Amino acid sequence: MPLWWDGSEPLWVTLQKLGKKVFMYYWPGCEVEILSVRPSFCEKYVYNPSEKNLTDSIENALNVIRSGQAGMTAIYYEKIDVEGHHFGPDSPQVRTAVQQLDLAIQTLNRKIKEKNMVNQLNIILFSDHGMTKIKWMEKVIELDQYINMSSIAKMMDRGPVVSLWPQDNMYQEVHNMRVYGKQEIPDRFHFKGGRFVPPLTLVAEPGWFIAQNKAMLPYWQNDTGEPSAWQNGWHGYDNEFLDMRGFFLASGPDFKRNVRAAPIRVVDVYNVMCWTLGVKPLPNNGSWSRVEYFLNGSEGPSQPMTLCCLGLLGLLLALWN
Ligand SMILES: [Zn+2]
Numbered sequence: 509m510p511l512w513w514d515g516s517e518p519l520w521v522t523l524q525k526l527g528k529k530v531f532m533y534y535w536p537g538c539e540v541e542i543l544s545v546r547p548s549f550c551e552k553y554v555y556n557p558s559e560k561n562l563t564d565s566i567e568n569a570l571n572v573i574r575s576g577q578a579g580m581t582a583i584y585y586e587k588i589d590v591e592g593h594h595f596g597p598d599s600p601q602v603r604t605a606v607q608q609l610d611l612a613i614q615t616l617n618r619k620i621k622e623k624n625m626v627n628q629l630n631i632i633l634f635s636d637h638g639m640t641k642i643k644w645m646e647k648v649i650e651l652d653q654y655i656n657m658s659s660i661a662k663m664m665d666r667g668p669v670v671s672l673w674p675q676d677n678m679y680q681e682v683h684n685m686r687v688y689g690k691q692e693i694p695d696r697f698h699f700k701g702g703r704f705v706p707p708l709t710l711v712a713e714p715g716w717f718i719a720q721n722k723a724m725l726p727y728w729q730n731d732t733g734e735p736s737a738w739q740n741g742w743h744g745y746d747n748e749f750l751d752m753r754g755f756f757l758a759s760g761p762d763f764k765r766n767v768r769a770a771p772i773r774v775v776d777v778y779n780v781m782c783w784t785l786g787v788k789p790l791p792n793n794g795s796w797s798r799v800e801y802f803l804n805g806s807e808g809p810s811q812p813m814t815l816c817c818l819g820l821l822g823l824l825l826a827l828w829n
Pocket of ligand 1: 589590593743
């Protein structure tokens, strides 16, 4: 749907337009034509990638960058998010998924050394959100207890954030969640100026889950055939809530070494990526002042013309614990 996809320009589209090739692995959206552009290579997103999917994509990404076939590669690894939703962020399943990722990153580091790419390759690892434990079925906000659902023209999603298009603009206080009219949405969400913002945005307090009612929620079928909790972890709560924090790690020639940076915002990552690729960022919500001090040469006036300094980007969805 061009209305949806063509609303903004992802970095890979900018790079392709500039003649720099991008190879993407399991990245949601890479299979779509955006502003008439596709990445040079796209391995379609999978919900539950295997360890082999991850290690193969790392190997391929390194090879295409080294051979000059790609100017940037991006890998998305969903496993930690999936296990976190299902079993909760503190579960042994999440720990195992993080250990698998850790092993894959160790392999990546070894290969970078073997291939003599240490001084040529910028690597950015980050998550786009954290995760918190939820009390499934104990902390459900059932909207149909507060409002007449037939007066709602449209309801989108369930969980920490729900969008409502009511027929009238009446609404009331509901415990354990905030109700925002368009203009009341906090600026720190970088949301209220969007094209698809509903008249009412509901945001649950941490640990709570908004739904029309409990009966409409699905269950996982576990091995015994008994219904068990569908979800034990979730994200999407207010970004001031510490559990929502992700992580950001970077190394390579464009990054100062051994710097422990103050927290950055997820909207800042784009500027960092553009810097390492020598591309002028499009207008965005990131703050250069939050990131420039950990970049090499950011005080100088000119961009380095090093096309060898290419980004390998892993987007990792998890609490890093
Ligand atoms: Zn998720």
